[in-house]
Amino acid sequence: xxxxxxxxxxxxxxxxxxxxxxxxxxxxxxxxxxxxxxxxxxxxxxxxxxxxxxxxxxxxxxxxxxxxxxxxxxxxxxxxxxxxxxxxxxxxxxxxxxxxxxxxxxxxxxxxxxxxxxxxxxxxxxxxxxxxxxxxxxxxxxxxxxxxxxxxxxxxxxxxxxxxxxxxxxxxxxxxxxxxxxxxxxxxxxxxxxxxxxxxxxxxxxxxxxxxxxxxxxxxxxxxxxxxxxxxxxxxxxxxxxxxxxxxxxxxxxxxxxxxxxxxxxxxxxxxxxxxxxxxxxxxxxxxxxxxxxxxxx
Numbered sequence: 001x002x003x004x005x006x007x008x009x010x011x012x013x014x015x016x017x018x019x020x021x022x023x024x025x026x027x028x029x030x031x032x033x034x035x036x037x038x039x040x041x042x043x044x045x046x047x048x049x050x051x052x053x054x055x056x057x058x059x060x061x062x063x064x065x066x067x068x069x070x071x072x073x074x075x076x077x078x079x080x081x082x083x084x085x086x087x088x089x090x091x092x093x094x095x096x097x098x099x100x101x102x103x104x105x106x107x108x109x110x111x112x113x114x115x116x117x118x119x120x121x122x123x124x125x126x127x128x129x130x131x132x133x134x135x136x137x138x139x140x141x142x143x144x145x146x147x148x149x150x151x152x153x154x155x156x157x158x159x160x161x162x163x164x165x166x167x168x169x170x171x172x173x174x175x176x177x178x179x180x181x182x183x184x185x186x187x188x189x190x191x192x193x194x195x196x197x198x199x200x201x202x203x204x205x206x207x208x209x210x211x212x213x214x215x216x217x218x219x220x221x222x223x224x225x226x227x228x229x230x231x232x233x234x235x236x237x238x239x240x241x242x243x244x245x246x247x248x249x250x251x252x253x254x255x256x257x258x259x260x261x262x263x264x265x266x267x268x269x270x271x272x273x274x275x276x277x278x279x280x281x282x283x284x285x286x287x288x289x290x291x292x293x294x295x296x297x298x
Contacts, residue, residue, distance in 0.1 A: 011217070012255040013246075013287035014041060014295055016160055016230055018096055018138055019055035019261045021045035022070035026081035032265045036278075039089065041292035042082070043096035043138035043160075044130075046122035047071045051101045054263040069099055073129040082130055092291040093132045094160065097140035098122040107141035109148040116151040123155070136160060136292055142207065153225040158296045160257060161227045162207070177222050178204070188214035188248060210234055212241030217254025219296050228295045230259035235270045239277055246277075250285040255295045 020029065020042045033040050048056065050064035060070075073079060085091035097108045098118035105111050108118070119137070126134050137157045139148065144161055152159055182200060189196045190212070202208040215229040231245045242258070249256040258277070264270045281287045 010286040010288040011249045011253055012290045012294055013249075013281060014255070014257045014290050014292045015039070016041050016043055016094065016138065016257055016259045016292050017262050018043035018259070019045065019053070019100075019263065020078075020082075020096075021048040021055055021100070022072050022075045022078070023048065023056050023060065024075070024078055024262070026078045029081065029262055032262045033090070038289050039092070039291045041092045041094050041136070043094040044072060044082075044126055045096045045098075045100045045140075046125040047099050049099035049101035053100065054261070054266075066101075071125060071129075073125065079129055086130060086132055092293055093126060093130055093134055094136045094138050094292060095119075095123055095126055095134050095157070096138045100140045102141060107139070107143035109139045110141075110143035110145045113147075115145075115148050116154065119148075119151050119155055119157070123157075136296070149222065149225055157225070158219070159225060159227045160230050160259070160292060160295075162203075162229060173224075174222060177220060181216060181220070184216050185213045190244070210237045210241075212244065214248055215245060217245075217249040217252050217256060219255075226296055228255070228257060228292075230257040232259045233264070233270075233274065233277070235264070235267060235273060239273055239280075242277060243280060246281055246285060246287075250287075256287075257292060257295055 015038060017033075017040050021044065047069040049069050050056075050060050050062070050066065052061045082091060082093070086093065098121065099108065101108060103111070109115060123134050126132065135157050136159070137152055138160045142162045144159065185200065186196060191199075196213075199211045199213050203211040203213055210232075215231060219226050219228045221227070231242055233242060246256055248254070260274070265274070
């Protein structure tokens, strides 16, 4: 854990690890996180479907019944490992969609349809299987429609998301949220105005999360629900933009969420980047490591 410098307030640093599901080997999870003394929030898929994903064996990508689902509860070794981790406060559990299947119509929670039913059934499966309360949602592929936002609001779930315009309504409340976000990003920009506008378009309209614009280090309301912007650690993008966001959260005594996937650590280069980031935070800044649920507290 980081040790605070005298008279220097800490900022909260959470780690969101996505894609744990029925196919996940608990030994791989333990190889990733067992070496670090850190709280980690696992975004878990309740009932994964057949789809191409680094978190799913290739035999389950294609040529399967499209309606086939693999409930987390059916992997007894993984369930036992997760329960033990939650009890020891090493892990907390977030909901990562329902089946994480992407269709030609788009990512799971960017589509209209039975999102309310998927949300409720998936949440109940996680809670009953792992004996936990789940109230934070992570949209698969970082995509969430207005219908998905409304379903989350009805279920009183908070969202770890990326603040983009894709799929959003254009209500006055949403426009105000994005105006405030744009002003914050502009005030903390590192380049000129034209570069800022180009980056803002890439982030909001295209959903390019490698753009290094500043994120507000606090929760905010969108479509009636609470959200928090995570910052992705992407191997090809390097660490500069992530370090800038860490410094900003530290300077504003705010909050920070690092978004990654356990299967990213199959790359030694990614592990090296993660450990370099940890060293930087612990030696240059004052992080207090927390679970993602703490990001939404006052």
